[in-house]
Amino acid sequence: MKSVLILVDGANGQVAKSTGELATFAKRIGEVIAVVFDPSLVAGLGAYAIDKVVVVGGFDATKFSPAPIAESLAQLITTKSASAVLITSSARGKEIAGRLAVISGSGIITDAIDVDADLITTQSVFGGSTSVHANVSHGTAIITLRSNAVEVIAASATPTQEDFTPTISDMAKLATVTSSQPAAKGGRPELTEASIVVSGGRGTNGDFKPVEAFADSLGAAVGASRAATDAGWYPHTHQVGQTGKTVSPQLYVACGISGAIQHRAGMQTSKLIVAINKDPEAPIFELADYGVVGDLFNVLPAATAAIAAKK
Amino acid sequence: MRIAVCVKQVPDSWAEKKMNGQVLDRAGVDAVLNDLDEYAIEQALQIVEANSPTKEAGPESGHTITLISMGPDRANEAIRKGLSMGADEAIHVVDDGLAGSDALATSLVLANVIKSGNFDLVFCGTESTDARMSVVPAMLAQRLGWAQLTFAASVAVDVGLSEVKIARATEVGIENMSAKFPAVISVNEKINEPRYPSFKGIMAAKKKSIQAKSLSDLGITPSEVGGKAAWSNVKDALLRPARGAGIKVEDSGDGGSKLVDFLAEKRVI
Ligand SMILES: Cc1cc2nc3c(=O)[nH]c(=O)nc-3n(C[C@H](O)[C@H](O)[C@H](O)COP(=O)(O)OP(=O)(O)OC[C@H]3O[C@@H](n4cnc5c(N)ncnc54)[C@H](O)[C@@H]3O)c2cc1C
């Protein structure tokens, strides 16, 4: 049977949902080996379709960003004869995958939305207008997968657990983390995991309250355009777009966002797109399934009230 | 200080893109300098200006900025734009054998050029708008054996100490990182506001050197790069049905409730 390494994501004892998605994909291919660098996450792995958990230790993974993670995974590819490594498509995930591809002499595919039992991936490119099927033809298949692309399957058995101490080169320790501020974790769902995202742009004029109230009525995550994050109205970690996060929820609601190409790059593969904008000519309406031409300060509170009335 | 900036020419992001067989059809669309690479050039310029006795970039500053680009002949236009912003010179790797190269081959070629240039710092954008892989800077650091300082939202360089500090901004939050030269740095779009080339800059750029290099100049065998050497293969690319035209309503007080009716009808709420 093939074995597949998946890189576990999460923080403070909370395993990211995307890790469950990686396990779900990996289970189609073979034995699922979860590689975890943060021991606090081990307990949370029992919920997913994982056969084996490898706890990597012997160095402080939080002190040197991606390099030592990539070296550890490369060593595990050899010891476990892995056919594939699946990693979540985040900024950090893709960098780890890139280094890993170089070290292990393997091909790499990023931003896949699907991978089948034969390791053939599907990517959605050019704003969702084109589906590309691809495979890795050399070495171990290094694949990064977008969040929210598959329904997570549950665990079938308790995974076995082992420890692994990699050899970390001096080169991997050249850049050191001197301090860090973890992204603030609010009460709302994580942007890339949420099935509904409500985003605000320059049109909010700095007042995100109606956006947040509507988001909360739907149990949604809150996103923002670059105009809103640059102005300091919302944290950068909530930016949706080319240089922000890529989201692909069931429903995306753009409020006071014009729909610049860089914003679209992060949301245009959403299943259903709604836009609220004062300007009937705003480009966001070109891709909206439902557009309301109007002032978000009127439309959003009315919509929030209508949701409350339905409950 | 010797600084290199890796710049790529990409299809204009507003242009409609399509596939030509297994690869992106680049011929039919306008090409521009990858916008994030402008931020990388700007950052290099600001560092040189801050450390220059005359507070200006250029040969008198004692520091040099070399643009490095791999791409077809017409990538020259993007390189020229970077030179007109104020970079000093450029190396352009151009060879028919490079067509269809994957990120692994691109990083191999760029690392090869960087190795022979005696650079202290290499700047990149965080992502090219066509490939959208965000992996080349990390691959470069790995291939060169240099420090990787990527996704920088701010950069501070201490030339005396040969040290560079960044604030790395990713989904996990902010990590303050530091390393000694040499380092590969990628910058995001929060870091600065790239300058427009001035008339003087445009005129000066016409006289600046763009050195063309072929694979044989770099000692790279053609079997290591290009489409045939790619370690990932596109099997097929299928057009998906286009999104149908949506519904658009004018709000006259009932826009919010109509919207909610639509969401209920679509069963998303
Ligand atoms: C390298 C680079 C990377 C970038 N990355 C990103 C990215 O990741 N994400 C991103 O979003 N952008 C990104 N951008 C910026 C992008 O080009 C746009 O500038 C940005 O998306 C605009 O944000 P906006 O739509 O909120 O603002 P605007 O374009 O100013 O649009 C505001 C909209 O709000 C509407 N409006 C105003 N008041 C109201 C009201 N009361 N009610 C309803 N509607 C109202 C207006 O009609 C207008 O359409 C990037 C740009 C560059 C160069």
Ligand SMILES: Nc1ncnc2c1ncn2[C@@H]1O[C@H](COP(=O)(O)O)[C@@H](O)[C@H]1O
């Ligand atoms: N062909 C190329 N020539 C020069 N620099 C490149 C090339 N491809 C990628 N880069 C650099 O790597 C960064 C990230 O690109 P990518 O990994 O393709 O998303 C870009 O912003 C450039 O700085």
